[in-house]
Amino acid sequence: MLTLTCPVCGVDACETELAAGGEAHLKRYGPGSSDDQFEEYMFMRPNVKGVHFERWRHAMGCGKWFLAARDTATLEVFGTYPAQTLEPPADILKAIKAKRPDWSLT
Amino acid sequence: MSNAFSALQGVSDTGFAHVKEMGLVGMVTLKADLDAAITKKAVKSAIGEGIPAARGMSDGSKPDGVAWMAPDELLFLCKHEEAEGVVNALTKGMGDAHHLAVNVSDARAVFTIEARDVREVLGKLTPANLADLKPREIRRSRFAQVPAAFWMNSPNHATVICFRSVAQYMFDLLVTAAKEGAEVRYY
Ligand SMILES: [Zn+2]
Numbered sequence: 079m080l081t082l083t084c085p086v087c088g089v090d091a092c093e094t095e096l097a098a099g100g101e102a103h104l105k106r107y108g109p110g111s112s113d114d115q116f117e118e119y120m121f122m123r124p125n126v127k128g129v130h131f132e133r134w135r136h137a138m139g140c141g142k143w144f145l146a147a148r149d150t151a152t153l154e155v156f157g158t159y160p161a162q163t164l165e166p167p168a169d170i171l172k173a174i175k176a177k178r179p180d181w182s183l184t
Numbered sequence: 185m186s187n188a189f190s191a192l193q194g195v196s197d198t199g200f201a202h203v204k205e206m207g208l209v210g211m212v213t214l215k216a217d218l219d220a221a222i223t224k225k226a227v228k229s230a231i232g233e234g235i236p237a238a239r240g241m242s243d244g245s246k247p248d249g250v251a252w253m254a255p256d257e258l259l260f261l262c263k264h265e266e267a268e269g270v271v272n273a274l275t276k277g278m279g280d281a282h283h284l285a286v287n288v289s290d291a292r293a294v295f296t297i298e299a300r301d302v303r304e305v306l307g308k309l310t311p312a313n314l315a316d317l318k319p320r321e322i323r324r325s326r327f328a329q330v331p332a333a334f335w336m337n338s339p340n341h342a343t344v345i346c347f348r349s350v351a352q353y354m355f356d357l358l359v360t361a362a363k364e365g366a367e368v369r370y371y
Pocket residue numbers: 084085086087088089136139140141142
């Protein structure tokens with residue numbers, strides 16, 4: 079079972095208390111962007127096997143969104159961090175690198 | 185004016201634990217910036233207690249309490265007939281500051297569980313880690329299929345709050361989990 083620590087309220091929440099929100103750090107292109115860019119934002123996901131950054135909502139809890147880094151294959155959790163973050167924070171990257179030396183943020 | 189009725193009007197049941205719907209309970213939700221000085225002042229003047237720390241509850245001399253629900257949300261507990269007064273005091277105290285104070289007394293149901301160890305009942309219904317839960321620490325979670333908030337006043341006494349619309353479901357859950365002879369004795 080997946081347990082994520084909500085960085086907002088500090089609770090160790092079980093997967094069934096959370097609502098999954100898909101991939102994190104998506105870029106939405108602004109006015110004047112092409113259909114292809116919108117398609118990319120809307121639908122195109124690498125769907126990685128391995129290190130993944132995700133959005134979660136503590137639905138049956140404080141109700142807030144947060145972000146998490148975990149391995150989609152092993153369910154290993156590298157850390158959780160606030161939703162108001164534009165890119166994975168340094169401490170999260172460090173935690174991933176410690177466990178997955180070959181991994182890099184692409 | 186119609187009379188106020190709680191969801192299950194104080195129904196109770198006794199298995200290895202005693203489960204009771206508390207009847208009319210006053211509850212007020214405040215959504216606001218809890219770090220703002222004006223919020224701290226408004227809460228203090230409305231209920232005479234400070235804002236509790238994260239996931240905490242303020243214990244006052246009064247039976248009333250304030251529970252921390254989220255970084256921008258508090259739940260005030262009071263007598264049913266006092267709830268409107270609490271709303272008015274909060275509204276006055278908050279003034280023009282962005283906030284929402286609303287009487288949710290009739291939108292919720294409150295249950296108490298009394299047992300030798302209330303975790304024997306709670307542990308069957310919620311995924312919350314009860315081993316880590318401190319007394320009077322409020323935990324928002326789920327009980328089977330419905331959201332609920334609960335806290336343990338002591339190892340023998342717990343309080344559960346859920347939506348009024350699922351009050352009967354919650355009562356049935358608690359009663360089933362507390363059936364005579366159904367102790368798991370895990371804790
Ligand atoms: Zn939370």
